[in-house]
Amino acid sequence: MLKKELLDILCCPQCKGDLDYKVDRNELVCKSCGKVYAVRDDIPIMLVDDSTRRVDDLSRQQREPE
Numbered sequence: 001m002l003k004k005e006l007l008d009i010l011c012c013p014q015c016k017g018d019l020d021y022k023v024d025r026n027e028l029v030c031k032s033c034g035k036v037y038a039v040r041d042d043i044p045i046m047l048v049d050d051s052t053r054r055v056d057d058l059s060r061q062q063r064e065p066e
């Protein structure tokens with residue numbers, strides 16, 4: 001079971017929306033975009049499928065012309 005304090009600081013990594021904890025399924029569901037995040041050993045697995053694209057965008061921004 002996740003602690004309420006942890007739930008309070010967590011938000012959807014995709015849209016920053018509030019998460020709803022489904023105790024019976026041990027899942028976090030985003031109230032805004034409806035994305036579902038599994039919870040394993042009381043640790044929410046906050047993975048967004050298209051996160052690789054975001055990392056790619058970040059590295060491109062950090063690359064400065066010489």
Ligand SMILES: [Zn+2]
Nearest residue numbers: 012015030033
């Ligand atoms: Zn969301």
